Structures are given as structure tokens and as C-alpha cells.
Amino acid sequence: MKELLKQKISESISSVLPITLIVLILSFTNLAPMPAGMLILFLLGSVMLIVGMGFFSLGTDLSMMPMGTEVGRSISASKKMIIIVFLCFLIGFAVTVAEPDLQVLAKQFTAVPDLTIILTVAAGVGLFLIIAALREFWGIRLQSTLIVLYAIVFLISFFVKPEFLPVAFDSGGVTTGPITVPFIIALGIGIAANQKNAAEDNNFGLVAICSVGPIITMLLMGIVLHSTEVTPPDFAIPEITDSQQVGKAFAAGFPTYIKEVAFGLSPILLFFIVFQFITRTFHKKGLIKVISGTIYTYIGLVLFLTGVNIGFMPVGNYIGKMLAGLEFNWILIPLGMLMGYFIVVAEPAVHVLNKQVEEITNGAVPAKAMLLSLSVGVAFSVGISMLRVLTGISIYWFIIPGYILALVLSFFVPKVFTAIAFDSGGVASGPMTATFLLPFAMGVCEKVQGNILTDAFGIVAMVAMTPLITIQALGFLYNRKVKTATDIKPNEIEFITDEIIDYTIDEEAGA
Template sequence: MRKKLKEKISEALSSVLPITVIVLLLSFTLAPMPIGTLLLFLLGAAMLIVGMGFFSLGADMAMMPIGEQMGRKLGGRWKLIAVAVICFLIGAMVTIAEPDLQVLARQVPAVPDAVIILAVAAGVGVFLVVSMLRTRFNLPLGPTLIALYTGVFLLSIFVPNAFLAVAFDSGGVTTGPITVPFLMALGTGMASIKGRDEDNFGMVALCSVGPILAVMLLGLCYQSTEVSYTPFAIPSVFDSQDVGAQFLQGLPDYMKEVALGLLPIILFFAVFQLASIRLKRRAVIKIIVGIGYTYVGLVLFLTGANIGFMPAGYYLGTTLAALPQYWMLVPIGMVVGYFIVAAEPAVHVLNRQVEDVTSGAIPQKAIGLALSIGVAVSIGLAMLRVCLGIPIYYLLVPGYAVALLLTRCVPRIFTAIAFDSGGVASGPMTATFLLPLTMGACEALGRDILTDAFGVVAMVAMTPLITIQLLGLIYQRKIRRTRDVTQAEEREIEFVDEIIDYNEEVEL
């Protein structure tokens, strides 16, 4: 166990170290950072490394097995109505407990918090049922996504502009580090009954549509443009004692949030274990230990990200935008985006699942590279929006149009992986570092934070849909070339054999 934990922490170190070095270089050159903010960031980075290591090990030991076991039972011979009800309850309850949903609710004061939380939870529940039905009836993912997103963009025409950025952000925000590994494993368990590789993915993609539609419908129902945000203030930290006090003060809140987030999954597993799964005692103990690792990992990770990374991101955005060469936000944002996606905990879960499902045919490095390029492009576009005031609609519509058109010409498994990756990439690092970075730049340039900063989560969720499907096209061409070469070699061998046979006949 210790050896595995060391391996996971070593992987986390290699993921978090690049973004840490970039921030340090910026703080020593273009954006000198107060020592207190820098200390918060460094301690936060250390907590991220340890937390990601514990989380990855916990996901392997508990979250993935729980989801797969429950998915196999739900994908079996149970009655369709019963499975639909259970899927809805799972999706809704897990979403209600997602910590980021509380943050989303506070951004829309025109709608009561309880209403938006229940509406978004219901949206995820409904689309978890849709995902289950797609798997059970062998419906292709590509046409399903085209139909759903066509409906989303048609509905968006009638939605107040102030709701659009928040609505599209909600799709990435509500699929957080607790729900994503569980939903991915649930999809794998259901797909194991059907035996199709592409069905192992796509559940996160469909569940991400629910929050978008829910927030849009609320915008229509309340007919209000009252959307707001909580102004960010960098904490006053002067020495190491103040730094420690900040983390100790925030730690109980994240302990409570993570406990509430994991509770629905634990309860559902307990019910399934008693009713139908009935794992052996040793397996159950291993899952309990894994849940403990997951809890410790997420508490450390979220505490480090929120308290350590958020002030650093906001300060860098404000300082870089105040430079005469504020256009440097675009290339710097792209570099930050390229490396920071590797620090998302759920990204490692997705990469491992892709490699396992495809038996190594699609390596982790290829998916990781495509994700990094996609997020780099998204942050570059987000910073361009801040600099020029480009409406988010001008980027989302063509972006999703390209992504949906690609579904018609790439292998199905790449489409499923790509649309899952959107929810995976837009995790806590986007909310705690990239969004504050964009908000700080907006404030320094005098832009409207609600229209120009919000939407960065939506951008991060969109661009990997394109880059991973382009990776699928590359793989498709390589396979065709290999097949053509093999067929040519076979024809050549057949031709030589015919000549040999002919010569033997002549000699006779």
C-alpha cells in the first residue's frame, strides 16, 4: 500500500510541479507577488501533490469499484422503470452534494439557491437516466449529442444574455472531482453487460448537458438578468503564521463539504451491497479504506486549491493585465492552461480508464497531450475575450458546431472520450485558478466580469471535444495506412506464390 501511495504522489508531483514553476517564474519576473500570497501558493501546491496522491489511490480502491459494481447491477436484468428511478436518484443526490453547486447557486441571486440546486440536480438525474437508456438500447452517442446540443443552442436564443455564461459554466462546474470518477465507473459497469468499448464513456458528457438546460430554463422562467458574483479579495497574509492560520481556518469547511459529497455514494453502495452485490468482507474493507484515502485526498486538494491557488491566480491576472503589454495574457494563459490540466485529479482517472478499456491501444500520453492542447487553446481564447470583449456566443457556437460535425467522421470511442473529457478537464483547478486569473485580468482592464470572465469553464469544457476527436482522426488514418500496407504485402506474397506455382507447373 505504501509503495502504491508513493507512486501516486510521485505522479502528482510530476503533474503539479510544472504549473508551480511557471507561477514562480512569473512572480520573479513580470508579476512580483507579495510574500504572503506566494507562501499561500507554495503550501497549497504541496497540499495538492499529497492530496492528489491520496485521491488517485482512493479512486482506484473505492470510487471505481463502487461505480462498476453498481453499474453492472443496473445494466443487468432489472426492470427498466426501477433502473430509471434509481439512476435519477443517484444523479440528483450526488449532484446536490457537489460543493461547486453551492458556488454556482450564489452567482444567480434572481433565483433562490434551493431552486437552482434542485433544478440542476434534477437535470443531472434526468440525463443520467438518458445515458442509461442509450447504453441499454445501443443508441449511438454522436447523434444523441447532436440532437441535445442543437436543442441547447436553439433554447439559448431566448435566454437572457446574463444567464448564458453561467449556464454553460454550470455544465463543467457540477461534474466535479467527486461525481466524475463515480459516473465514469458507473458507465463502465453498465457497458460491461453490452460489451461495447465506446459505451464505457459518454455518461459524464450527457450528464453535463442537464445543468446547462436547467439554468437556461430558470432564466426563462424568472425572466430576470440579475446575475452576480462575489468580489474576490486577496487575504492579508504577512508571515508564515498567517499562512498557517488561513489553511487551518478553511480546513473544517472542506472537511464538511467532502464528507457531504461522499455520503450519497456511500449510502447507495451500502444499500446495493446489502441488497444484491454482497461483496466479500475483504473487498468491503478495501473499499472502506479507499473511501478514507479519497476523503483525505479531496480535503487536502480542495483546501490547497481554494486557499493557496485562488489568491495567486487572481493576483497574477490583475498584475499581468496592468502591464503595458497586456496582450501577453494570451500566450501566458495558453502556457498555464497547457500544464494546469494535468493537475486536475479526475484527468488521471480518465487517462487510466482509456488505456485500460482499449488495452493500451490509446495510451495515456496521447489523451493527456490532446487535453493539454485543448485547454491551452481555451485559455488563450478566454484571455482574448478579456482583451477584446468578444461575446462568448461567438466562440461557443462555432466551437460546438465543429465538435459535433467531427462526431460524424471519427471512431465512436474517440467521440465518447472527447465529450467526457470536457467535464473532466473543467474541474476544481479551473474554478480556483483559471477563473480567478481571468477575473483579475477583467477587473484590471475594466471589463465586465459577468460577461467577459465567466464562461472560462465553458471554454475549457469545449476545446478538448475538438482536440481529442482530431486525435481520433489521426489514429484512424494510421490504422488505414497500416491496413493498406498489410494488404499490399499480402497481395505481393500472393503474386509471388502464383509465379512459383506457375514455374513449377512449367517445369513439370
């Protein structure tokens, strides 16, 4: 176990180091010099981020994935539709209320009480997890489902105040974070495992559909609150000048996240206890593994969230203000792209999805190829978001064409790539986006005197959208390559093309 933990921490170092170096370079130059206390705050947060990701990654492998898979198998085996509907709503609602990313977004959008936002979004995920599960049971194509759902999204959006639009789209991204993703992905795998003649894309798609639910429920809330005056949030950067204040900041933050993560994991753990008591699925050895994995997950999330919220959030806002104050503040666009490229690597849920994709496709879609496509997509999204903040261009000019392009691409790529792409969109927009990039955009917007509600909010939505295009572009390239490749394994072909290919191995060439 120790060796495995060392391996996970080593992987997290390679994930967090690039964005840490970028911030350090900015702080050591005239671009964004930081007070010594804030720099120590950031570095300590980086260390906690690394250790937290290591523990979290190990914990999800041991607990969340097996737990979700077995729950999915049991739901799939049930013959009573009322039980399936009730369990899906309960699971979706519970894991979303627990999601720390959602709580971060709710605190920053001060126009509506936090609890109202959390319950509205949780109801959206619960309802749409039902839709996602029923789609698998009834064999409805994911592509058709997504076209209908996004048509509804954009139809409703025309009746909502501009101030509500960006945060509504952001809510779809933040709900799929480090607690929700591992459980829901495993749930989908478990459900698909018991389905006869299930398509390969049935292993994915639950996260994609669950990401749409919060957008619709938040847009509906925006219509109900149409007459409500929406005021921009006031983000205050704490004054950190020495190491003592750094210690006080983390000491004040730790109890908060110890409680939040306990609150977040407790519904899942309680559900698992009831599930285990009824089904007796896990034997003693498996049960010990799940319990130890849950403890690792808890430790990892506490460290990770404390690091990003205390160490990264104020630094992100501070750097945004400093860069926006430069005469050549256009540099925010390439710098934003650079940060976006590396910051997605530090998202815990990204590694969960990439690993599952590689395993389920028998290596046909390597984790490295997934990560590169995600990084490129997020780089473009952050660059576009910086352009929006500097110019005040409406998010509509990017979101509508972006989703139309993503849906059009779904007709030209293998179905499994469409499912993976729409799942990855929600996964890419995790806690690093909510706690670093969003405050960064808010800092820029405040400095250039823009509208924070319409210009800064929406960066999470942009991060969630661009991977839909880049991952499907990867699928398009794979689909073309497989027709001429001679080194593709026969058991991999089904995962990277929808066509039936007459694949034969040239024995003489192989010899």
C-alpha cells in the same frame, strides 16, 4: 499499499510542479510580484495539492471505480424500468450535490442563491443520467443523441439574458469533477458490461450526456428569472502578509472542507451500504478494500480542496489583476495558453478518465496521447478566454462554431473517439479551472473594467469545449494511421477504427 501511495504522489508532483513553477517565475519578476505571505500561501497550497491528488488517485482506484462498476452491472441486470430510472436519477442527483466544483461556481455567481443553483444543476444531471443509461439499453448512437441535445441547448439559449449564458455553459463543466467522474465512468462501464453486442463507445458517453443536463436546466432557470437583475460578484483577495496569517487562513478553511467532503461522500457511501446490504456483491476482502479506498478518497479531497481554495483561488485572482495592469497586457493570451496547457494535468478526474481509456482500449489509445490532446485543447481555450476578457467578444462567437465543428468531426472519426472526446470535455474543467482559472479571469476582467458576468464567466465552458475537437482530431489521425501501420495489434484495431480491415501479419517481416 505504501509503495502504491508513493507512486501516486510521485505522479501528482509531476502534474502540479509545472503550474507551480509558472506562478513562481511570474512572482519573482516584474510581471506579478506577490507579497511574501501570499507566496507562502500558494506554496503550502501546492504541497497540499500534491499530497491530496496522491491520496485521491489511490482512493478512487480502490473504492469509487469498483463501487460504480458493480452498481452499473446491477442496474443493467435489472428488468424493471422504473427501478432503473429511479436509481439513475438518485445517483446523478446525489453525486452532483456533493460535487465541490459546483459549490465553488455557485458561490462566485452571486445573482442566484447557492442552493437554487446546486439543486437546479443536480436535477439536470439526475435527469440526463437517465437519458444516458437508456441510450445504452436501447442502443441509440451517442452521436445522434448529442446532436439532438446540443440543438436543444442552442435553441433555448436564444431566449436567455446574456448574463446567464456563460454561467449556464460553465455549469456543464463543473458538475463533472473529482467525485462525479470516477463514479459515473465506472457506472457506464458496469452498464455496458452486461449489454449484449454493445458497441465499444458504450463504455463512455455517460459523462458527456450528464454534462448537457445542467446547461439546459440552468438556461431554463435563466428564462424563469428573466426579469431578475443580475449583478456581478465581488471577489475579495484576503490580505496575507506573514506566515501567521497563512496559518490562520488554512486553519479557518480546513473545517469547512472537512464538512463539505463528508457531506459530499456520505450520499454515495450511504447508497453503497444499502446496495451492499441488498445484493451482497462485495465479500469481506473486497469490502475492506472499498472502505479503505473511501477513507483515502476523503483525505485526498480534503487536502486537495483546501489547497486549491485557500492557496490557489486568491493567487489566481491576484495574478490576473497584476498582469492585466501591464501596458502589454496582451501577454495574457500566450501566458493563459501556457497555464492552460499545464493546469489540466493537475485535474484529478483527468487521470481517472485517461487510465480508463487506456485500459478499455487495450492500450490502443495511450494515456499520454490523451493527456497531450487535452493539454493542447485547454491551452487554446484559455488563450481564447483571455482574448474574450480583453475585448469583450461574446461567448457565442466561439461556443456555437466550436460545438458545430465538434459534432461535424463525429462523422469522420471512430465512434469511440467521439464518446471519449465528449466525456473528456467535462473532465478537463475540474476544480483547478473553477478555483484558479476562473478567479484569474475575474481578476483580469475587473482590472480592464469589463463585464465579469459575460466576459470572465464562460472560461470553464471554453475549457470543456476544446477537448471535444482535439481528442477527435487525435481519433482522425489514428484512423488514418491504422490503415498503413504494421505494428498494430489485432485486438487493438476495433478500438481505433470503425472499418473492417483485412489485417494480416507478414510473418517473414516479423521474423
